[in-house]
Amino acid sequence: QVQLQESGPGLVKPSETLSLTCAVSGYSISSGYYWGWIRQPPGKGLEWIGSIYHSGSTYYNPSLKSRVTISVDTSKNQFSLKLSSVTAADTAVYYCARSAVVVPGDFDYWGQGTLVTVSS
Amino acid sequence: EIVLTQSPATLSLSPGERATLSCRASQSVSSYLAWYQQKPGQAPRLLIYDASNRATGIPARFSGSGSGTDFTLTISSLEPEDFAVYYCQQRSNWPPEVTFGQGTRLEIK
Numbered sequence: 001q002v003q004l005q006e007s008g009p010g011l012v013k014p015s016e017t018l019s020l021t022c023a024v025s026g027y028s029i030s031s032g033y034y035w036g037w038i039r040q041p042p043g044k045g046l047e048w049i050g051s052i053y054h055s056g057s058t059y060y061n062p063s064l065k066s067r068v069t070i071s072v073d074t075s076k077n078q079f080s081l082k083l084s085s086v087t088a089a090d091t092a093v094y095y096c097a098r099s100a101v102v103v104p105g106d107f108d109y110w111g112q113g114t115l116v117t118v119s120s
Numbered sequence: 121e122i123v124l125t126q127s128p129a130t131l132s133l134s135p136g137e138r139a140t141l142s143c144r145a146s147q148s149v150s151s152y153l154a155w156y157q158q159k160p161g162q163a164p165r166l167l168i169y170d171a172s173n174r175a176t177g178i179p180a181r182f183s184g185s186g187s188g189t190d191f192t193l194t195i196s197s198l199e200p201e202d203f204a205v206y207y208c209q210q211r212s213n214w215p216p217e218v219t220f221g222q223g224t225r226l227e228i229k
Contacts, residue, residue: 036218046156046164046207048218059216062121095163100175105211105218106154108175110163 002027004096004111012090012118018083022096022111023076030054030074034099036107037070037081039092047092051104052079059104086118122146124208124221132229139195141224143208148188154209155184155193157202158223164207168193195226203228 008020022035029035036051050060052070060068064083072079083090093115097107123146133139143153151171156164166175168184171191181196195202208221 045222046209046220048220051216051218061217097163100166100169101211103211103213104216105152105209106166106169107156107164108166108169110165113163 002098002109004098004109006094006096006111006114008114008116010115010117012086012116013120014087014118015085018081018086018090018094018116018118020081020094020096020114020116021078022080023078024098025077027098028074029072029077029079033102034059034104035072035079036097036099036104038095038097038107039090040095040113041089041092048104049081049083049094051099088118090116091118092116121217122149122210122212122219124210124219126206126208126221126224128224129222130225130227132227133198134229135198135200137198139193139198139202139226141193141206141226143186143191143193143221145189145191145210149210149212151187152211152213153184153186153191154211155182156207156209157204158207159204167206198226200228202226 003025034051037049069082093113095113096111098109100106100108155168158164
């Protein structure tokens with residue numbers, strides 16, 4: 001059974017960098033598929049942030065591209081998200097997920113999500 | 121960017137009734153359209169991928185149809201556990217990009 005678990009600070013100050021990690025168990029990231037980050041502001045809809053392949057190939061949401069970095073550590077079977085220069089608008093539940101297909105999208109396994117609040 | 125518009129925003133039905141949810145794309149997405157169900161406090165669950173294929177473990181009462189710009193999620197006979205928010209999602213192969221619709225809330229009438 002594939003399981004994903006997000007971890008990281010729940011509170012980040014404005015203008016700082018949000019950093020989250022997604023630990024994967026039950027499946028080796030090196031075996032394939034894209035691994036992604038999706039966020040959901042409180043009471044709102046879903047927004048794709050970006051995805052990464054085990055080789056390190058990345059694709060980002062154009063609206064966030066200038067602030068986002070996604071990286072992978074296959075030795076630890078985990079991948080990470082960094083979002084710089086955060087504002088209150090970045091307050092959201094952040095999910096990590098696996099794509100069911102060989103391109104970003106169609107996410108079949110999800111983490112439980114972690115709430116990140118941007119506030120001073 | 122491809123924009124997905126879902127309708128209606130809210131759908132009020134009773135258990136046992138048939139639900140029809142719509143998702144329209146601003147340009148053709150071929151059949152690269154997925155549907156998710158999300159319940160309060162939970163992560164989304166993949167229901168349908170490639171417009172009409174049920175994901176693993178999804179009951180047969182859920183079905184998807186459509187291609188190009190117009191898609192439909194149908195729940196043939198609503199069960200109490202089906203009342204939730206539903207999102208559509210498209211994936212572009214090049215450049216790889218993913219967008220979600222704004223969601224349809226399915227509530228008990």
